Amino acid sequence: xxxxxxxxxxxxxxxxxxxxxxxxVTSAVSTTDAAAHGAHGNWLLTPxxxxxxxxxxxxxxxxxxxxxxxxxxxxxxxxxxxxxxxISQPATVLEIGEFGVVLMMFLVGLELEPKRLWAxxxxxxxxxxxxxxxxxxxxxxxxxFLDADxxxxxxxxxxxxxxxxxxxxxxxxxxxLGNTRAGQSVISVALLQDIAAIPVLALVPILASQGRPAxxxxxxxxxxxxxxxxxxxxxxxxxxxxxxxxxxxxGTPEIFTAASLLLVLAAAMLMQKAGLSMALGAFAAGVxxxxxxxxxxxxxxxxxxxxxxxxxxxxxxxxxLDLTVLWHKPLAVLGLLxxxxxxxxxxxxxxxxxxxxxxxxxxxxxxxxxxxxxFGFVVFQLAEQATLLDAAQRSVLxxxxxxxxxxxxxxxxWAQRRAGQVERKSPHELTEPQDSQVxxxxxxxxxxxxxxxxxxxxxxxxxxxxxxxxxESLRRFGWRVFWGDATRxxxxxxxxxxxxxxxxxxxxxxxxxxxIAEIARQHFPHLTIVARARNVQHYYALRELGVELIERExxxxxxxxxxxVLQQLGWEPHAARQMAWRFRRHSVEQTEAMRPHRGxxxxxxxxxxxxxxxxxxxxxxxxxxxxxGKGRNPWQEPHLxxxxxxxxxxxxxxxxxxxx
Numbered sequence: 001x002x003x004x005x006x007x008x009x010x011x012x013x014x015x016x017x018x019x020x021x022x023x024x025v026t027s028a029v030s031t032t033d034a035a036a037h038g039a040h041g042n043w044l045l046t047p048x049x050x051x052x053x054x055x056x057x058x059x060x061x062x063x064x065x066x067x068x069x070x071x072x073x074x075x076x077x078x079x080x081x082x083x084x085x086x087i088s089q090p091a092t093v094l095e096i097g098e099f100g101v102v103l104m105m106f107l108v109g110l111e112l113e114p115k116r117l118w119a120x121x122x123x124x125x126x127x128x129x130x131x132x133x134x135x136x137x138x139x140x141x142x143x144x145f146l147d148a149d150x151x152x153x154x155x156x157x158x159x160x161x162x163x164x165x166x167x168x169x170x171x172x173x174x175x176x177l178g179n180t181r182a183g184q185s186v187i188s189v190a191l192l193q194d195i196a197a198i199p200v201l202a203l204v205p206i207l208a209s210q211g212r213p214a215x216x217x218x219x220x221x222x223x224x225x226x227x228x229x230x231x232x233x234x235x236x237x238x239x240x241x242x243x244x245x246x247x248x249x250x251g252t253p254e255i256f257t258a259a260s261l262l263l264v265l266a267a268a269m270l271m272q273k274a275g276l277s278m279a280l281g282a283f284a285a286g287v288x289x290x291x292x293x294x295x296x297x298x299x300x301x302x303x304x305x306x307x308x309x310x311x312x313x314x315x316x317x318x319x320x321l322d323l324t325v326l327w328h329k330p331l332a333v334l335g336l337l338x339x340x341x342x343x344x345x346x347x348x349x350x351x352x353x354x355x356x357x358x359x360x361x362x363x364x365x366x367x368x369x370x371x372x373x374x375f376g377f378v379v380f381q382l383a384e385q386a387t388l389l390d391a392a393q394r395s396v397l398x399x400x401x402x403x404x405x406x407x408x409x410x411x412x413x414w415a416q417r418r419a420g421q422v423e424r425k426s427p428h429e430l431t432e433p434q435d436s437q438v439x440x441x442x443x444x445x446x447x448x449x450x451x452x453x454x455x456x457x458x459x460x461x462x463x464x465x466x467x468x469x470x471x472e473s474l475r476r477f478g479w480r481v482f483w484g485d486a487t488r489x490x491x492x493x494x495x496x497x498x499x500x501x502x503x504x505x506x507x508x509x510x511x512x513x514x515x516i517a518e519i520a521r522q523h524f525p526h527l528t529i530v531a532r533a534r535n536v537q538h539y540y541a542l543r544e545l546g547v548e549l550i551e552r553e554x555x556x557x558x559x560x561x562x563x564x565v566l567q568q569l570g571w572e573p574h575a576a577r578q579m580a581w582r583f584r585r586h587s588v589e590q591t592e593a594m595r596p597h598r599g600x601x602x603x604x605x606x607x608x609x610x611x612x613x614x615x616x617x618x619x620x621x622x623x624x625x626x627x628x629g630k631g632r633n634p635w636q637e638p639h640l641x642x643x644x645x646x647x648x649x650x651x652x653x654x655x656x657x658x659x660x
Contacts, residue, residue, distance in 0.1 A: 380398055442505070513542070
């Protein structure tokens with residue numbers, strides 16, 4: 001399939017739509033010319049034009065399967081000063097739109113707890129550094145044959161090695177690819193690029209002075225950036241949660257929304273003053289609040305602003321595309337664009353193989369990171385001011401980067417149609433409506449045990465798993481497993497959630513699990529959710545959503561091991577079994593009792609110590625009474641059949657009689 005065909009269709013269709021919108025807007029402007037030149041009304045024109053373009057262009061682009069990003073970009077080109085000229089100052093729109101990128105990075109940070117971020121350190125600093133240095137090295141090679149100034153070539157190569165965080169993350173969100181391995185890898189590399197911003201900026205004055213250090217300016221900038229990071233971390237740890245708690249107690253939702261925006265703005269501005277990416281500051285603030293009780297409220301408040309402001313950013317990028325450079329120097333721009341995609345594509349393909357990404361996901365990984373980035377605009381502008389680049393060179397570089405941003409959504413759509421779409425082209429995707437009583441989300445080791453028990457008793461279940469390799473492997477063993485991301489509402493509907501009785505939540509990812517539970521509680525309140533909790537924090541997050549039937553995955557296996565130890569020490573099997581049951585009930589009850597205090601570490605420690613002491617005292621008293629012949633053996637349950645373990649009535653994580 002030729003990529004030009006959908007691009008041509010999109011451009012023609014959106015051109016007609018935008019032309020109609022432009023005629024209407026121009027008519028309105030001419031009718032209200034007096035007001036437009038007065039003190040009132042002039043400020044309304046820009047938002048009117050922007051919103052009109054978004055309302056018309058984006059649905060049209062999505063209808064043509066090209067995505068909303070391309071719709072925004074084409075609308076920006078048409079509205080810009082070089083086509084219709086309805087907006088003559090795209091830089092102002094770009095500054096406003098950059099806040100959408102900042103909000104997006106804050107929300108990404110909210111999804112990454114510090115522990116999870118630490119676990120990602122290898123892909124961030126390892127694969128991310130390999131991408132940056134590898135791409136820059138390959139992009140430098142042509143400069144040796146062109147006899148170009150190596151100082152300018154180095155800074156141009158580093159600027160081109162950057163990728164667009166905005167395009168990459170917005171595409172992942174739009175196509176629901178954030179939870180795939182490719183999506184996580186893209187996020188890791190994008191984070192490293194934001195971190196690498198400060199040394200790249202510091203390198204510009206050094207190269208401009210022919211390799212001689214430009215005083216202490218660059219070193220001072222690095223120390224200033226480190227100080228800003230430390231300030232955000234300390235402020236986030238000590239001040240943010242108490243401040244949000246105090247605001248939440250006021251009971252005024254709009255003030256909490258204002259505080260959320262203030263928080264993101266403050267972190268972004270602090271990083272900008274320190275010479276770092278605003279998005280990096282917002283991301284750091286988001287990570288610090290990822291474990292707070294206000295995480296979901298912050299997401300709900302900021303999500304609408306993010307989408308609209310991101311749209312403004314992409315419109316501004318389209319407005320800034322210098323069409324005169326494309327007209328006068330097409331070979332230079334297109335040649336640089338081809339070199340950009342070729343060099344970055346080669347490096348990213350090798351990285352994708354080394355990371356073990358499945359072939360369909362590898363294509364997504366390569367395409368989303370092969371384009372230039374908005375940070376390149378900043379680098380090239382600074383390089384021109386430092387006389388490393390002249391105006392003509394900067395224009396060609398900016399045009400190539402902007403063109404790569406504009407073509408990325410169409411290129412991804414074309415690649416997914418050719419190679420098999422990651423989210424829709426799996427050979428085992430669920431497409432026909434199901435009517436099983438049980439849905440199992442996640443079919444790893446935990447979900448397989450649940451499924452085997454159900455299937456052995458003749459109970460059918462619809463099984464979903466988001467890992468294509470796992471689905472393929474399980475299908476070879478005869479399991480009827482469907483590929484799909486259970487966080488997609490439409491997939492749950494097809495799986496029969498409106499008719500099913502039970503949803504088994506067996507996915508191993510904390511955030512994925514909580515998101516599925518949120519969707520199920522909101523859209524399918526009749527479903528009984530039986531959930532797996534990786535740890536106590538996961539248990540608490542699910543309980544906050546109203547999930548009652550939760551099993552901590554290591555609790556019962558650890559109790560079985562403890563029971564075996566007791567038997568090896570001479571305990572009777574029935575006594576060891578009853579002790580394991582008593583300890584289980586104590587653990588469940590204490591965990592539930594501690595839930596209201598999960599944010600107070602001192603209280604949790606005190607309750608944990610006291611609970612342990614009470615259990616030890618009670619068991620010691622029972623052993624003493626039994627030894628003196630004054631009490632019945634508390635570990636015997638005569639009403640139970642031999643070999644049957646008792647089930648504690650009313651335990652929070654045990655099903656009640658009569659329930660599904």
